[in-house]
Amino acid sequence: MSDLSGPVLRLLLDGQPRTRAELIDLSGLARSTVTGRIEELVAAGLVVPSGEAASTGGRPPARFRFNPEARLILAADVGATHLSVALTDLTGEILDRSTTALNIAKGPEAVLSAVVRAGHALLKKAQRSADDLAGTGVGLPGPVEHSTGRPNHPPIMPGWDSYDVVARLAGEFAGPVLVDNDVNIMALGEHATAYPEVEHLLFVKVATGIGAGVISGGRLHRGAQGAAGDIGHIQAPGHTELCRCGNTGCLEAVASAAAIAAQLNTSTSQDIVELVRAGNAAATAAVRQAGREIGTVLAACVSLLNPSVIVVGGSLSQAGDSLLAGIREAIYARSLPLATTDLRVVTSRTGRDAALRGAAALVLQHQLTAS
Amino acid sequence: MSDLSGPVLRLLLDGQPRTRAELIDLSGLARSTVTGRIEELVAAGLVVPSGEAASTGGRPPARFRFNPEARLILAADVGATHLSVALTDLTGEILDRSTTALNIAKGPEAVLSAVVRAGHALLKKAQRSADDLAGTGVGLPGPVEHSTGRPNHPPIMPGWDSYDVVARLAGEFAGPVLVDNDVNIMALGEHATAYPEVEHLLFVKVATGIGAGVISGGRLHRGAQGAAGDIGHIQAPGHTELCRCGNTGCLEAVASAAAIAAQLNTSTSQDIVELVRAGNAAATAAVRQAGREIGTVLAACVSLLNPSVIVVGGSLSQAGDSLLAGIREAIYARSLPLATTDLRVVTSRTGRDAALRGAAALVLQHQLTAS
Incomplete structure (x- = not known):
């Protein structure tokens, strides 16, 4: 058992x-177990005394509360062309961050060394040590085998296939290193921050590529090979465009920022957004049509999963209402009324965070x- | 806490x-809690003494084991034109059953009275009483709001909309009454019986209609309104046939047994299977083509959910290899290699059960x- 886990x-x-008696009552654990565990947690700084409860006669019982800054989390968002690193407390609140331009194609040694340098710099600035970390979380822009943290044939990450990301970082910082793909962690972040009570949520990233993160029953659904949410390669009905995956008519080949940029003779998401x-009519029409294509695929996802919230994020979501309007139009046209009764289709609230x-x-x- | 739940x-x-000491050790609960709970469970017949463990000096400690026939479960499978009722033990093993022809359109009073009669008859034959039941589970052929057990605008069930199924049955049998749609319970049954260790499974029922049950992380994914798995109304690419739901090109309008029967000028799944x-070539070709249409929609489900097993059940799955071959062909043509690395597409092992x-x-x- 990690010193951070367990029922107390x-x-x-x-x-x-809460008082010791309340914790015994709520956990059903033996008094000696709870007392010993509180002592350990206080010694580790994770729990601190917090005044006294009202007395029922005799010495008033001490109360204890969680101390979210006892440890920190190192969070790294490795994009195709940027690196953001942050320190958060144990509630996930961002305490400080740094962002630099960095190309993922420089390979794992260069990129992960930059993560290490940024992490140590943030710790130094916060006057904390690498031993104060409860763990490190890393998002990468490609498929990752979550159980091992190794990239799994990532298409835009030369040199990263099967690289041992965990081993590279574990020697530098205390606690476990956990790695997942960027869309999964965006779904986790949006869910934890803005929709903690929502059971079924779909996070859709529309950027150079298109992907989704699936929250089912409040938990991230990764699937058997960690490949769940790969909606960019679902067929867009009626299309035959060649996709970089080798198949034809994939949603990503039709409605991603890369596909729209090619139509508009421009190059990036940012160009399209501008x-x-x-007020460029061709750009607005192209984004709206992309929204319809994405919405048609999402209508199938709604029939299969019946989520209560679909969050649209990624760089193209900054293009304003046109994308969302196209998505909603197609979802409502193709879904059964029961599944869309209370469905909300919204843009990301956490945005770049x-x-x-x-x-x-x-x-x-x-x-x-963990229990 | 129900007397059937809890960690012990x-x-x-x-x-x-297991011995008392083992249960204390494994649960982390206080000795007095475990001892009291064992006494309650033995008194209820749910746990029985089971010999003695090897002594480490002194009197050898008693061992206790679960008694799966201490209570029974009443299980009812209400189809469009049949009713099956069974008694199972507390592991879900079917002890006895009865099946009769019954039209769901006779309405809830007639159909649920038949469930009650069949339940009492099975109990009498087993020489057990209605108080021996741990609960009743019911599957209905239409959408059900699982939290209340009420049918939710079911298309083929006149008179059933919002009917209080739970209230009708709760007075007759001990324990809770739980209701869900037939495809969800088929997914649960197949998973519990044949794939208990599989985390991500999709059960597809191909019969008069088409639907799916989604197992995510080992649990049934019902979605926000209990409408998850409704793949029969996902658009089959390239189709415009009018569906009974009022939309066009739905998978169910293209590839269900009803759609195939209409093409072949016959009427039921059983006719098609025969x-x-x-060896009828037109029927074989029609079933294979239906498989391809279903597989195209399932390819999207594979991209979204990355299951490790897809089980094909329902009456049309008895048509042999043609349906499965068509489904596999389309799934492998449209899915990314990573998601199909270890994917198994198989026919139901539990079949009618x-x-x-x-x-x-x-x-x-x-x-x-429940905890």
Whole structure:
């Protein structure tokens, strides 16, 4: 058992101070077990005394509360062309961060060395040590075998296939290193931050590529090979465009920022967003049509999963209402009324923080909610 | 806490006899808690003494084991034109059953009275009383709001909309009454019986209609309104046939037994199965093509969920290899290699028992695995 897990600490995670007697009552554990565990948690700084409860006669009983800054989380969001690194507390709140331009194609040695340097710099600035970390969470822009943390044939990450990301970082920082793909951690981050009570949520990233993260029953659904959420390669009905995966008519080949940029003779998501914001009719129409194509595929996802929230994130979601309007139009046209009764289709609330919050959530779920 | 739940009983569900000391050790509960709970469970007949463990000096410690016939489950599979009712033990094993022809359109009073009569008859034959039941599980051929057990605008069930199934049955039999749609309980039954270790499974029923049950992380994924798995109304690419739901090109309008029967100028799944078995080329080709259409939609489900097993059940699955061959062909043509590395696409192993086993599993999960 990690010193961060177990039922006593879990009962305190809501921030509510509690007495020893309350913790015994709520956990059903033996008095000696609870008393010993509180002593360990206080010694580790994870739990601190927090005043006294009202006395029922005799010495008033001491209360204890969770101390979220006892340890920190290192969160790294490695994008295709950027690196963001942050320190968070044990609730996932971002305390400090740094972002630099960095090409993923420089390979794992260069990129992970930059993560290490950024992590140590943030720790130094916060006057904390690498031993204060409860763990490190990393998001990568390609398929990752979550159980080992190794990239699995990632298409845009030369040199990364099967690289041991965990081994490279574990020697530098205390605690476990957890790795997942960027869309999964964005889904985790959006869910943990903005929709903690929602059971069924779909996070859709629309950027150079298209992908989704699936929250089912409050938990990330990774699938058998960690390949769940790969909606960019579902066939867009009626299309035959060649996709970089070798198949034809994939949603990503039709409606991604890369596909729209090619139509508009421009090159990046940012260019498209600026054209739309400047009122360019061709760009606006192209984004809206992309929304319809994405919505048609999402309608199938709605029939299969019946989520209550679909969050649209990624760089193209900044193009304003056109994308969302196209998505909604197609979802409502193709779904059964029952499945869309209370469905909300919204843009990301965590925005650029989704990945960092998610990388922290990856560590928190592993460390704090394990039993 | 139900007398069937709690950590002590849960530790004994694997059938392994254990001593008091082992149960204290495994549960982390206080000695007094474990001792009291064992006494309650023995008094209820749910746990029985099972010999003695090897002594380490002094009197050898008693061992206790789970008694799966201490209570029974009543399982009812209500189809469009049949009713099957069974008694199972607390592992879900079917002890006895009865099946009759019955049209769901006779309405809830007539159909549920038949369930009550069949249940009492089976109990009498087994020389057990209605108080020996741990609960009743019911599958219905239409959408059900699982939390209340009420049918939700079911298309083929006149008179059933919002009917209080739970209230009608709760007065007759001991324990809770749990209701879900037939495809969900078939998925539960197939999973519990044949694939208990599989995390991600999709059960596809191909019959008069088409639907799916989604197992995610070992648990049934019902979705926000209990409408998950409704793949019959996902658009089959390239099709415009009018569906009974009012939309066009739905998978069910293209590839269900009803759609194939119309093409072949016959009427039921059974007719189609017999034509295929007799070597009729048109029927075989139609079933194979239906398989391709279903497989195209399932390829999207594979990209989204990355299951490790897809089970094909329902009456049309008895048409032999043609349906499965068509499904496999389309899935492998449209999925990314990573998601199909270890994917198995198979016919149902539980067959006609899937629904009854699933109705029992519904009760067992509610009663035995709640904490």
